[in-house]
Amino acid sequence: MSTRTTPKNPPVGNDPRARWEALFEKSKKRDVEFTTLSGEELAPIYGPEDARVDYDADLGWPGQFPFTRGVHPSMYRGRLWTMRQFAGFGSARETNERFKFLLDHGQTGLSVAFDFPTLMGHDADEPISAGEVGQVGVAISSLRDMEILMDGIPMDRVSTSMTINGPAPILLAFYIACAQKQGVDPGVLQGTVQNDILKEYQAQHAWLVAPEPALRMITDVMSYCTANVPKWNTISISGYHIREAGSTAAQELAFTLANGMEYVRRGVAAGLDVDAFAPRLSFFFDSHQDFFEEICKFRAARRIWARKMKDGFGAKDPRSWMCRFHTQTAGVSLTAQQPENNIVRTAFEALAAVLGGTQSLHTNSMDETLSLPTEKAVKIALRTQQILAQETEVAHVADPLAGSYFIEAQTDRLEQQAEEYFSEIEQRGGVVPSILAGYFQSEIHRSAVRYQRAVEEKSKKVVGVNCYVDPGDDKSPEIDIHRIDPQSERETVAGLQAVRAERDAARATAELDSIRAACRAGAGGANLLERFVAAAHAYCTLGEISQVLREEFGEYKEPRIL
């Protein structure tokens, strides 16, 4: 029997839940909004009636359909998540040094950040690139820069993730050509190219050409890699940028998976067998500050993708059903005020990603609202993951929160919201027409403004910004800043000019002409990635190849939503 004391005013009735409810109603509550970070109303407690789970159909076991509990039977007992810190700045030489530093400190995969000129398909010496070369990532203008970037790094053993989209097929061509020059067979290359152009139009905004020709290049990448680079992840379908641009958790989930389904449709329409390319699709999500909502988002993503691929697209290979994903902690959750607090925020977000079953993880550095991270800050961020993996003992049990009424109810709620968005997108004619009409962009913008308002009205709290503010916070924070040496830009430009001077000019021109012809041949007529690899070997530059694509395919003009 319970030894609890009887409440002073025992409510009538025998139903324990009704009794609790009556007591709850009468009790004093804090004056805050009990909502998720995305503004979803939360009940004070969840019970069996809130989470009616059909175990086999809705959860299953790890490695089994619908993969709610994880994609691998052994999860982290078999292998820990890959600790993959995104890095890149300055010249290829400087980034090569940072890569070696990270590998020496126990990082297990590379992740390349490119600068804006590279992300937009411009050479370092174009006028539009001035001042931006090497600023937020590394500048890669030709195969030569890629050779310097990967110098001394065994490309047959390291897996590399490249965060690039508009010109992704060109950078992938540089990578493949670089491996061939190292004597490595492309067949053994492992890694990922983000190559997710749809979310660029929706949120991140680094595009090269309009959606339809961009999608043709993506199907060319899928078919080329299926045949020649079979271990490569050809698209990392990314919710991260959608969330960072201001979306809610449900929008991140829904828009990302809608984009994923669009790529599958395109691949199938191009004549590929769904099971030939779907296993190489991977995902990339944000891990934000709402601990439970994020865990549920990861679980819902796996379940939705499995159901869509199996039941919707008729994929037969279980690997096609698996939503494997990379996670990055939320950059937007970091504050410039009291930057050391960001270490704590990142640790909680990293824990959510691990409890959500991520395959790889990037933890942000505390100083990223001020500049690119310093070496010290990057090391603390990596150590955060190592502490999580080695000291907390959380990695021993797969999907440890399953069966929690709250977790299951929120996982269901997110799946339902995603389904509502899928219907909405379909009614609007699909993903591309919705992009051209500015639908995603408006939805994300509205959520961003709503959240900003909530912070300013203090219904959502940010420590150091709208509560627990330290006097003097408006002054310069006393931490070191990573600065890009202006010499980097000159070094990259000089290297590029040497490439142009030394290459076989006639061969380079011939390769560019061949790309032009392949553009005109249309989808199915010629594979553009194959042409890009040949052009890479001829030292055609990123800007030259991109210019041909812009001329042939036309530039993209963003719809106005403001």
Add this chain to the structure above:
Amino acid sequence: MAERRIRVLVGKPGLDGHDRGAKTVASVLRDHGMEVIYTGLHKTPEMIAEIAVQEDVDVVGLSILSGAHLALFPRVRDELSARGMGHVLLVGGGIIPQDDVETLEQEGYAKLFGPGTRTDDIADYIKAEMTNRWAQEGADV
């Protein structure tokens, strides 16, 4: 007697695609009764100055998260001056280290608002500054 409305151009110079802040500030300034024009992404300093002339704005706000702020703020100011728009109030925000904020502000390029700024504070600053300027000009405020 209609109140004179402040005309603001919110601009994204350079190749940087991060527009969450720019669009949020644009919406908030509009809520504060200002006429707001948003340039869209990937604009050169020349294009931004051209739009500023065409729209005859009082304020230009730049959002820069690309690290190229030390190059871009002076270039936009120069392009504005070259078009007889040197008088516009130039403000901005983004990922800008404190030393650079001080450099840019001291050289008179721009008033800068860092991460964590209340958007209402930006609106209040612009209103106070323009009210002051118009009062000095003897304009009908």
